[in-house]
Amino acid sequence: MDPLLHIKNLTVSIEDKNILKDVSLEIEPGKIYALMGPNGSGKSTLSKTVMGHPKYKVESGQIFAGGEDITAAGPDDRAKQGLFLSFQYPKTIPGVSLSNFLRSAYKSVKSEEIRVFDFKKKLKDKMETLSIPEYFADRHVNEGFSGGEKKKAEILQAMILDPKVIIMDETDSGLDVDALKIVAEGVKKLQTPDKAIILITHYFKILEYLTPDVVFVLKDGELVETGGSELAKEIEQNGFQKFGVTEVVEQPATEVVEKNEEEKSEPEEPSSPFAMID
Amino acid sequence: MSTTAGTASDIITTKPIKAFQDIDRSRFDDKNEERSVGDVNYGINEKLVRWISSEKNEPEWMLKKRLDGLKAFQELHMPNFGPSLKKLNLDEICYYRRADEEGNAKTWEDVPEDVKTTFEKLGIPEAERAVLAGVGAQYESENVYHKLKEEWTSKGVIFEDMDVAIQEHPELVKEYFMNKCVPIKDHKFAALHAAVWSGGTFLYIPKDVDVTAPLQAYFRMNASRGGQFEHTLIIIEEGAQAHYIEGCSAPQYGMSSLHAGCVEVFVKKGARFRYSSVENWSKNTYNLNTKRAIVEDDGIMEWVGGNLGSGVTMLYPCTILKGDRSRADHLSVAFAGDGQFQDTGAKVIHVGKETKSNVLSKGLSKDGGTSNYRGLLRILPNASGSQASVNCDNLILDRSSISCADPVMEIHEDSAEVSHEAKVGSIGEEELFYTMSRGLSEEEAIAMIVQGFIEPIVKELPLEYAVELNRLIELEMEGA
Numbered sequence: 001m002d003p004l005l006h007i008k009n010l011t012v013s014i015e016d017k018n019i020l021k022d023v024s025l026e027i028e029p030g031k032i033y034a035l036m037g038p039n040g041s042g043k044s045t046l047s048k049t050v051m052g053h054p055k056y057k058v059e060s061g062q063i064f065a066g067g068e069d070i071t072a073a074g075p076d077d078r079a080k081q082g083l084f085l086s087f088q089y090p091k092t093i094p095g096v097s098l099s100n101f102l103r104s105a106y107k108s109v110k111s112e113e114i115r116v117f118d119f120k121k122k123l124k125d126k127m128e129t130l131s132i133p134e135y136f137a138d139r140h141v142n143e144g145f146s147g148g149e150k151k152k153a154e155i156l157q158a159m160i161l162d163p164k165v166i167i168m169d170e171t172d173s174g175l176d177v178d179a180l181k182i183v184a185e186g187v188k189k190l191q192t193p194d195k196a197i198i199l200i201t202h203y204f205k206i207l208e209y210l211t212p213d214v215v216f217v218l219k220d221g222e223l224v225e226t227g228g229s230e231l232a233k234e235i236e237q238n239g240f241q242k243f244g245v246t247e248v249v250e251q252p253a254t255e256v257v258e259k260n261e262e263e264k265s266e267p268e269e270p271s272s273p274f275a276m277i278d
Numbered sequence: 279m280s281t282t283a284g285t286a287s288d289i290i291t292t293k294p295i296k297a298f299q300d301i302d303r304s305r306f307d308d309k310n311e312e313r314s315v316g317d318v319n320y321g322i323n324e325k326l327v328r329w330i331s332s333e334k335n336e337p338e339w340m341l342k343k344r345l346d347g348l349k350a351f352q353e354l355h356m357p358n359f360g361p362s363l364k365k366l367n368l369d370e371i372c373y374y375r376r377a378d379e380e381g382n383a384k385t386w387e388d389v390p391e392d393v394k395t396t397f398e399k400l401g402i403p404e405a406e407r408a409v410l411a412g413v414g415a416q417y418e419s420e421n422v423y424h425k426l427k428e429e430w431t432s433k434g435v436i437f438e439d440m441d442v443a444i445q446e447h448p449e450l451v452k453e454y455f456m457n458k459c460v461p462i463k464d465h466k467f468a469a470l471h472a473a474v475w476s477g478g479t480f481l482y483i484p485k486d487v488d489v490t491a492p493l494q495a496y497f498r499m500n501a502s503r504g505g506q507f508e509h510t511l512i513i514i515e516e517g518a519q520a521h522y523i524e525g526c527s528a529p530q531y532g533m534s535s536l537h538a539g540c541v542e543v544f545v546k547k548g549a550r551f552r553y554s555s556v557e558n559w560s561k562n563t564y565n566l567n568t569k570r571a572i573v574e575d576d577g578i579m580e581w582v583g584g585n586l587g588s589g590v591t592m593l594y595p596c597t598i599l600k601g602d603r604s605r606a607d608h609l610s611v612a613f614a615g616d617g618q619f620q621d622t623g624a625k626v627i628h629v630g631k632e633t634k635s636n637v638l639s640k641g642l643s644k645d646g647g648t649s650n651y652r653g654l655l656r657i658l659p660n661a662s663g664s665q666a667s668v669n670c671d672n673l674i675l676d677r678s679s680i681s682c683a684d685p686v687m688e689i690h691e692d693s694a695e696v697s698h699e700a701k702v703g704s705i706g707e708e709e710l711f712y713t714m715s716r717g718l719s720e721e722e723a724i725a726m727i728v729q730g731f732i733e734p735i736v737k738e739l740p741l742e743y744a745v746e747l748n749r750l751i752e753l754e755m756e757g758a
Contacts (some may be wrong), residue, residue, distance in 0.1 A: 051715050055707065079717035091712035095730025101716070104726060108717035140730070157716065 002067030003028050004196050005050070005083070005165045010061035012042075012049045012221075019045045020221045022061070027165055030193040032210055034232055035200045037218035038245045043200045044088060046218070047167045051085040052078045065165070079109050082164030086154040086171045088200075093141035098153065099123060101141045102160050109161050126159045130186050147174030155186040166190060167198045172206040184209035204236040219243050321369040324348060327473050330374045334441055334476075339452055347462045347472025354466040360652065361590045361619040366564050371536050373474040373507070430489060436482035437493055440509050443480030450482060454511055459542040459598075460570050467538045467566045471507050475540065478508035483518040483549075492554070492740055494523040510541040514549040514577075523740060524555040535563045537588075543571035545579050547601065552580040556743050558587040558750065561617060565591040575601030575630065582738045584747045585612040585622055594652060596625035599633035599661075606635040611735040613751060614647030614679070623653035623670070623685070628661040628694070637668045640732050642751075644675035648682075655696070656688040664694045672702040673731055675724070725752055 005027035012020040020042045027033060037043050049056040050063060052075040062071045065081040073081070093101060103119045114122075123137055130152050142150050151171050158166050168187070172180055184206055191197055199212065207229075215231040217224050217240070224243055225231065239245065327348050331341040356363055430437065436447060444451050456462050462472040483489055514520055524541075537559055545551050551571070559565050565588040571579045581595045597606035608624035620643075626635040641649035651670040672681035683700040705727055713723035729736075729748060736744045 048711075051711075053711050074720070075711055075714040076717050076719050076723075079715055085715055087712060087715075091706075091709045093709065093713065093727060093730050095733030096726055101713075101726070104718060104722065105716035108719070108722065161716065 002064065004066060006064040006067075007046075007050070008062045008064065010046075010049070010063065011059040012045060013057050013059055014045065014055055018059070018221065019056075020049065023218075023221070023223050024061075025216060025223060025226070027196045027198065029164070029196055030191075031196050031213040032191065033196065033198040034207065034212035034215045035198055035218065036202075036215060036232065036235055038240045038243075040220075041218040042221040043218055044169055045221075047085055047169045047198075047200060050078075050167060051075055051083060076108065079105075079161070079163070080111075084158050084161060084163035084166045086151070086158060086166065086168040088169040088171075088173070090142045090145075090150045090154055092143045094143055096141050097138050098141050098156075099137040102157060105157070106160055109163075123156075123160065126156055129159075129189060130156055131182050132156060148176065148179040151175060151183055152179065152186070155183055155190070158190055159186070164194065165196050165198065167200065169200045170202065171199070172201055177205075180205060181209065204232070207232055207236075217243060219245065320372050322348070322351070322371075322373050322470070322474065326373060330474060330476065333374075334444070336444060337448060337452075340444060340455075343456060343462060344473050344475075347456075347469045347474075350463045350469035351466060351473055354463070354469055356466060357592065360592050360621040360650070361648075363564065363566075363590070366536065366590075368470075368536075374476055433487045434482075434484040435487060435489060436480060438480045440478035440480050440511065441476070443511070447480070447482070450513065451480065451511065454513060454542065454544060455509075456540070456542070459544065459572050460540055460568055464568065468540060468568050471509070471538045471540045471568065475507045475509045478539070479510045479512075479522075481510075481512045481520070481522060483514045483520045485515040485546075486517040487515075488518065489520040492521040492523045506535075506537045506539065508539045510539065512541070512543045512551065512553075514543070514545050514551045516546045516574075517548045518546070519550045521552040521554065521740075523743065524553070524557075535560070537563055537565045537567060539567045541567070541569040541595075543569075543579065545571060545573040545577040545604075547574045548576045549574075550578040550580075552582065553595075554582040554739055554743065556584045556586070556739070556747055557591075557593075560587055561589050563588045563590075565593060567591075567593045569593070569595040570598070571596070571606075572598045572600050573604040573606065576603045577601055578605045578607075580607040580738075581609065581624070582607075582735065583610040584735065584739070584743075585610070585620055586747075586750055588620070589618060591618075591620045591622055593622045594625050594654070596627070597635065598627045598629060599635065599664075600629045601633075602630040603632045603634075604630055605633065608635070608637040608639070609735045609738055610638075611640040611732045611747075612642070612649050614641075614643045614649040616645040616647060618647045620647070620649045621652055622649075623651045624668075625654040626656070626666065627654075628657040628664045628666065628691075631661060632663040633661055634664065635666045637666075637670070638734060639670040640735055641670070641672040641681055642675065642728065642732070643672070643679035643681050646676075646678040646680075648680040650681065651683045651685060651700070653685045654688070655685070655698075657691045657694045657696070659690045661691045662693045664691060666694065666696045668696075668698045668700075670700045671731070673728065674702065674704050675728075 003026040007023055007025050010020055010023045023046065035043050035046065045056060049058065052073060058071055062069055064070065065078065065083060068081065070078055070081055099120065102123065103114065106114060106119065124134060127134060127136065132152055142153065145153060151174065154171060171183060175183060187197060187210060199206065199210065211229050212232055215227050215229065217231070219240070324345065327344045328341065331344055438446065456472050460468055462469055481493060512522060543551060543553060557565065573579045579597050583595065585591050585593060595608060599606055606626055608626065610622060610624065612620040612622045614620040620641065623639060624637045626637065628635065637653060639651050641651055643649040649672060651672065653668060653670065655666050655668055657664050657666065668685050670683050670685055672683060674681050681702050683702060685698060685700055687696065687698065689696055705724060709727060710723055713726060714720060718726060728751060732751065736747055739747060
């Protein structure tokens with residue numbers, strides 16, 4: 001059987017700067033993966049490339065979803081192939097309610113019509129499991145959401161869209177312990193034998209709730225080690241020293257921001273989704 | 279006085295997202311066989327003005343207003359700002375024609391079949407059954423259908439064809455018509471309007487009467503080169519409340535058409551009035567409309583508008599906050615597609631103390647269209663404790679389209695609080711990626727973001743209009 005996601009010799013650049021170098025990995029159903037690495041190692045680049053961000057240019061290599069080559073597919077087609085990216089910085093969509101947003105997404109991804117009533121019920125059920133208040137369904141997508149609310153809303157979206165591969169880019173950052181627990185519980189609920197979860201994380205606390213089956217370590221855009229959950233433990237204790245990095249591993253903090261190449265200049269809370277032009 | 283500055287004047291083009299095809303206007307551009315009769319020549323002169331007045335059997339004072347208007351029209355200059363009006367040949371416009379119906383039909387059954395078809399396509403009968411308290415629909419230059427629910431009649435509400443109102447309520451019309459609010463000499467097209475106006479709506483809400491259901495009039499131009507110069511006069515007496523809806527749609531036709539209507543609104547002490555409109559004239563139309571309200575103490579005036587059609591629009595609804603503690607809200611959205619120039623905005627003049635105004639304008643442009651915000655905020659000396667907020671947002675959907683913001687502020691009162699924000703931009707790549715990563719195609723994602731962009735305005739419109747406006751924008755956005 002084909003793996004859910006197969007990344008084959010992937011080399012990626014952004015604005016002519018080479019970020020990922022010859023990365024290969026396979027994602028199989030029923031497993032939890034942790035993608036770790038020091039700042040700027042290319043973790044977010046990998047997740048955005050897999051999801052089809054137009055700014056990330058695949059120089060060579062291929063991406064397969066369920067055996068199908070999606071290297072050139074748009075983000076919408078990848079979503080339909082069962083990929084989901086929980087954003088590190090979820091975007092605000094003013095004027096569009098979370099409920100409408102998700103219903104449109106559901107109709108696209110599932111290629112099926114759903115009655116407003118049925119959808120609202122489904123949404124309400126999932127919101128309850130994540131302790132998201134009901135009125136959030138009518139709030140505009142991520143507008144005025146706190147860091148924790150945004151992350152929970154991302155998990156909610158994954159629950160509704162029911163993807164096969166869920167990539168969680170720093171989903172655990174910006175959460176207090178209670179929110180982290182709820183998110184981790186949510187992730188557990190997402191995990192079924194036919195799905196795979198990829199946790200991109202700095203924050204080991206979440207690994208107390210979720211034990212990865214496989215740990216990938218990225219450094220300078222290269223996949224330098226693959227191991228089991230013991231590899232994560234080792235990194236928690238010693239940082240990335242063994243990979244020649246002296247950087248201290250981030251301690252649990254309210255907001256851990258990965259200052260990598262693509263996020264540096266991006267504000268956390270843009271006031272409008274429309275790029276300002278001066 | 280405190281201000282937060284925005285960009286005063288930006289002319290921007292941005293990267294293309296996708297080329298969109300033209301809207302399917304067939305629903306709106308069906309043209310009935312012309313029904314007009316009479317042998318009115320094109321162009322304007324004193325003979326025509328006198329003829330219109332005598333056809334309508336008007337009192338002498340109205341004829342005098344018309345002649346004053348004609349004189350002012352001939353003396354005044356064309357606007358020296360905004361879109362070019364060079365291609366508007368005022369000698370080729372037919373300024374008055376009447377449909378061959380006699381008088382106003384009172385029930386739907388009395389309305390001629392082809393007129394009915396036109397209105398049915400626009401959803402009038404349903405609208406009337408569903409929510410509306412009364413319907414005034416203008417066909418060509420005269421109303422053919424006018425009705426007011428008895429409930430309101432018994433409360434003294436007058437909702438009448440303007441021509442009829444002159445005959446039946448001459449004292450009210452004479453007092454308010456084009457003198458206190460929009461003077462005849464206000465500008466060239468107001469003067470033209472005074473000379474050749476025909477039809478329109480007269481709405482009078484007596485003291486303390488609260489009309490809960492919205493009142494509606496639908497206007498429609500149909501004949502080639504047929505000008506439309508309807509006059510809307512609205513008087514909301516002390517403590518009264520009402521909501522009036524104007525919807526416009528016109529069929530497409532070869533020669534240039536001119537719409538120069540005039541809306542005058544009087545909001546008395548403690549009264550509250552909302553004027554909602556969706557204007558969707560065909561793209562060969564010059565929409566040079568004048569809308570103005572005067573608000574007395576503690577009164578509230580709300581303008582909610584959507585402008586989609588017209589080749590050229592120059593429309594700047596104005597509120598004069600004359601009374602102390604009076605308030606104004608201006609909410610508008612404008613859409614400019616291929617060949618369209620939407621020059622719209624809001625004018626607010628603070629005269630009274632502790633007056634408040636809020637302007638929120640959203641502009642969209644695509645396929646080479648131009649959508650400009652042109653506004654004026656003037657706070658006069660002694661309008662102490664006034665607060666004003668002006669917010670104009672423009673979204674450009676492709677590289678060939680243009681958008682500018684020109685919000686002029688004249689603040690002559692130190693204690694006034696003014697906030698101002700002007701934005702011109704395109705849809706952000708990250709937002710598009712985020713939305714598409716949830717399975718929406720690029721077009722669907724853009725449509726959704728655009729719908730969210732105009733949501734603050736659309737949500738203020740009555741449901742039917744909100745649906746229609748959203749649908750129209752959706753059609754504009756669709757590729758196929």
